[in-house]
Amino acid sequence: MTIVSEITVFSRRGFLASGAALGGGLIVAAFASNPSLAETTLRDDADTDGNGFAPNAFIEITSDGQVTLTVGKSEMGQGTQTGIAQLIADELGCSWGSISVVQAKSAPIFGFPFNGFMITGGSSGLRSEWTRMRKMGAAARMMLEQAAANKWSVDIKTLSVAEGVVAAPDGRRATFASLVSDASKLPVPDDPSLKSAGERSVIGRLVKRLDTNQKTTGQAVYGIDVRIPNMVTAVVISAPQFQAPVQTFDAERALARPGVIDVLSISTGVAIVADHFWAAHSASEDVDIVWGRGPFAGIDMDDLRDGYRRALDTPGKIAEATGDGEAVVDGRRITREFEQPYLAHACMEPMNFTVSIGDGVAEVWGPTQAQSLVQSSVGKIAGIDPENVTVHTTFLGGGFGRRSAQDFIEAATEIAMATGRPVQLIYSREDDMRAGRYRAFNLTRATGTLDKVGEIAALDIKIAKPSVSKWSRLPFLIRDDGVDEQAVEGLVNLPYDIPNTRIEWIDHDPGLPVHFWRAVGASHNPFVVESLIDDLAHVSGQDPLGLRRKLLRSKPRHLAVLDKLADEAGWSAPINADVGRGVALVTSFESIVGEVAEVQIVDGELHVHKVTCVIDCGVAVNPGQVEAQMHSSIVFGLSAFLRGEITLSDGEIDQSNFHDYEPLRLPEMPQINVSILEGAEEPGGVGEPGLPPLLPAVANAVFSLTGERVTQLPFRP
């Protein structure tokens, strides 16, 4: 089965069922019926000594007791590989110190349990593996226990396991190392039972990340560090004007430079192939290129804005309609328009990929979030069956959605095809900043209506934005009624008790490539909703946090987050007149996060000096990494709020490097306090949910300080 057909059979309903529960029947059924789960390990550094124990594709225990876990999820900083190891280790009962994790090669077994699609995103790593990985660990433990039970002629039920040792009530003990040979001859149990919450020992524990030592000693291998025999390095010169085509080029001077091997035209520009990066990069100035006129020639931001404004006055698709928002005509209304910009991901590791094309096969190496898409895109260009494209995933120097895009992979494949040698394509920072695939610009008109007694009666929200799911090549995220879920994420299914809602999406697409960007629709929609709620609280004379409590009276988990937030942030305590304080609460990726920001304006500059954050993500598999991801999302959101903006002038992207697209720096860090509410529910996501409330919390703090509503980002005092 090719990847393309996998996408088509991957129904939206299936995704939702898994996205909603990610556990339960689907995965258990998949586990029980999928014979490939007993496959031997498929990892990059397979060095099994032949005496080990590999009950499934994910776990290998060697005869010296070392436990190697093979993980399909890409590690881009979110800690998913450590978290998945905790899920397995908790059930397996090995010692934490005996574990190492290796990255899986591309294979359906390492994709989502319900469809084999290999992608890391949507804060879904631990959610999608929550049941399967624990079952993998439990199955292996049962086999080790059975081996001991057989050896000692005792009932398996009398045995216990901890720290890699099986123990009998009479004091006999056997290490995993001593049992692996016997265990490997036993059948793999179909449906092992799992521990109760009270029995867990590794899940919920603050263990250190398994990659920290590599990442502090220079040993971690990122895409840019891949070295393949006979490899050459390439750069691509793209037009200053976005997507302008090459008409002619003269490479004579460039080819005369030392180290330059070839200069050739590809679909996105002119590629220089050389012995190493500097030889290729510095030769760029010696290629004379005549560019044609690009599709955005003559277009400025104001032209794009006008297009959005006009679109907002056209009818769109109704994403949600509850009650009868139109009927509430005699209440007080607030209508505002919110404009949010294009944003670059600006991962610290510039986009890069290494491609080697063989005879009917390809091997590729690099930082990707979407191995299944890589197989398709390399296969399509090289004329190879996607199954015959092997993807070796390195560490990702940041991802944030950007690394599920295919532009840099396709360009590397084109160059590898043309040169006939393994090629590592490296974007310069400028290439990376100007390659498109941005968080989409969006314009939203939002109306809130209060009834006669000042309660919120209706929300009517209309957003103009392109379909990110279409651009990102995941069309199954578009609902059967044509609404792109990513466009209205954070607008529909709000937890608030508001009787009438009307949510409408206008598919307005100016043609600039857009992509997933941390929290996707929830990166911008909650800014609108939570700003509007704040407005409505203000005009109805209610406390913003108190109003939210009232709207959430039937939602105990949300109430608990709000109450903890009020407590931790000292919401009821008075603050200085020169400090603004704002609150926001957002449910995204199945986690509930509330944040309170405190701001000051000093010499005309906004300073966010404190952020209090409370998260309920169900079971917090690793509290240290939950805290880290809250910090990360808050910093990411703050960078966007204060400065994040990609703009266009006469078809050229204005920003180029970190001087004009500058993420938050260390001295600008607010004090951040994170509280994690202990939950019994299945884990929610943590890589993204900390971001959505940050922008409105800061905007609401600005309002409380200045009385000015922030309706355009980035913030301009």
Place this chain on the structure above:
Amino acid sequence: MTTLIINDVHHDVDAPGDMPLLWVIRDLAGLTGTKFGCGAGLCGACTVHLNGVAVRSCQTSLDDAADSTVITIEHVGTTDIGAQVQAAWQDIDVPQCGYCQPGQIMSAVALLSNSPTPDDAAIDAAMAGNLCRCGTYARIRAAIVAAAQA
């Protein structure tokens, strides 16, 4: 031919004098721990020590580094302060994606070499040039403080 010592190893480099030290280290000396982030001295991912001073290796030419001693992330743990900083980074579990951390650590080691007990302002000044897109700044500060107390 330009001579320099990288991590105690003598290198004779046959490359143009304007080639940035970053690419000499990565592509000619084969040490990939030092990272390329911006190529413009804006992010600090490429920070190394040149004769004991933290420099952005993407803005340091091979000529500038001639006859000099270069220390990179692969070797900084052989010094007392380097080892303390790496241990603090590990103890506090600082990295997320980790890509910027070699540069962060090299800047922190340089700071503590000059100022064994830096205050917040000194940490701000020394670390402002090192971007971290994952936002590990709070743990970076905590690790510097911990290393200073080690």
